[in-house]
Amino acid sequence: MKIIFAGTPEFAVPALAALIDAGHEIVMVLTQPDRPAGRGMQLKASPVKQLALSHNLAIFQPTSLKPIEVQAQIAATQADVMIVAAYGLIIPTSVLQMPKLGCYNIHASLLPRWRGAAPIHRALLAGDTETGVTIMEVVPALDAGAMISKGIVPITDNDTTQSLHDKLATIGAELMVKAMQNLAVNGVLTSTIQDESLVTYAHKLEKAESAIDWHKSAIEISRQVRGFNPFPVATAQFRNETCRIWFAKAIVNNINKNSAGEIVSLEGGINVSCGDGTLQISELQMPGGKRQTAQQFAQGQHLKIGEFFS
CATH class of the missing domain: 3.40.50.170 (Formyl transferase, N-terminal domain)
Structure with a gap:
């Protein structure tokens, strides 16, 4: 035809x-x-x-x-x-x-x-x-x-x-x-x-939607991270800079009493406390830098448990 x-x-x-x-x-x-x-x-x-x-x-x-x-x-x-x-x-x-x-x-x-x-x-x-x-x-x-x-x-x-x-x-x-x-x-x-x-x-995506609210559930944030990959990429504030979160998954079978956005563990990824559950970040990127695995990021930034994403 x-x-x-x-x-x-x-x-x-x-x-x-x-x-x-x-x-x-x-x-x-x-x-x-x-x-x-x-x-x-x-x-x-x-x-x-x-x-x-x-x-x-x-x-x-x-x-x-x-x-x-x-x-x-x-x-x-x-x-x-x-x-x-x-x-x-x-x-x-x-x-x-x-x-x-x-x-x-x-x-x-x-x-x-x-x-x-x-x-x-x-x-x-x-x-x-x-x-x-x-x-x-x-x-x-x-x-x-x-x-x-x-x-x-x-x-x-x-x-x-x-x-x-x-x-x-x-x-x-x-x-x-x-x-x-x-x-x-x-x-x-x-x-x-x-x-x-x-x-x-x-509806068309708005850039404002990319900012993570750590008071939301880990499941919601995981969807946000995956839904905004490859564009416009979900973002969070870390040490007063905008960090891009490329991939993360929700861990829901846990009880956490930590504050929203607090890094609670570095086992298996960068584990961040959410409003409900924990988000395990496996790939992220700082401004001007390359995409990194959670392990590379943690080592390069000398990450400590108790620090916060906001």
């Missing part, structure tokens, strides 16, 4: 690669304009653009899909399908109606739970036991289209946003290839309307 692929970050790369491998004709790759990045702030191509370039695909990077001349260029491809994966720009209704067989999206949640900008983060922060990917029809309303298929992924105590991102990107690619195979054969995809009574929204 003739496909327009609209995507920008790493999450979208496995899907584009899988569609290419499946033999589909990618007639256009829509991706956001190159952005300044790195210390030199030089323009950098998106991960999707980099893959498209390696396959000599036609690339289109408008800043908006609203201008008539932009829409004319998209229409000229005469695509059968448009596939969207974390593209990042609003797609007007007129563009959605261009592909002959529809427009489909890879969304990183089990819809209708977690519509919106940060579904992986919010699933972790909320303590969900599972997440997944939904292949859905794209409609003007935010993530409200009918659902084609789903893939479920359990959330473990060791999962971070990064680890779930990678799992979901792979599963999303597999599900989309299967959906396109069905569409090529049948000319239509069976879908299920979302139950609006079950909708929750994954």
Whole structure:
């Protein structure tokens, strides 16, 4: 089939690669304009653009899909399908109606739970036991289209946003290839309307959410640390500096009478007393320094039991 692929970050790369491998004709790759990045702030191509370039695909990077001349260029491809994966720009209704067989999206949640900008983060922060990917029809309303298929992924105590991102990107690619195979054969995809009574929204992360409140439970803080890895990373104050906490797990089967934020042990990690339970930190980073294991950090900082994170 003739496909327009609209995507920008790493999450979208496995899907584009899988569609290419499946033999589909990618007639256009829509991706956001190159952005300044790195210390030199030089323009950098998106991960999707980099893959498209390696396959000599036609690339289109408008800043908006609203201008008539932009829409004319998209229409000229005469695509059968448009596939969207974390593209990042609003797609007007007129563009959605261009592909002959529809427009489909890879969304990183089990819809209708977690519509919106940060579904992986919010699933972790909320303590969900599972997440997944939904292949859905794209409609003007935010993530409200009918659902084609789903893939479920359990959330473990060791999962971070990064680890779930990678799992979901792979599963999303597999599900989309299967959906396109069905569409090529049948000319239509069976879908299920979302139950609006079950909708929750994954609001965009705010940087203020990264600060740890040690009066919360160790379980809540562990979710915060893992949910904010790799960005924006949970933070705590240590010796009047902002320390980034990269990984930690909750220890709940203990009785502690220590103050919130107090370092109570260095066995197995840096163990910090919380409002309920203990947080065992295993990876962290001081300003200007490298990420370190808890043991490296404790030795380098000459850490003592009884010191505090705040």
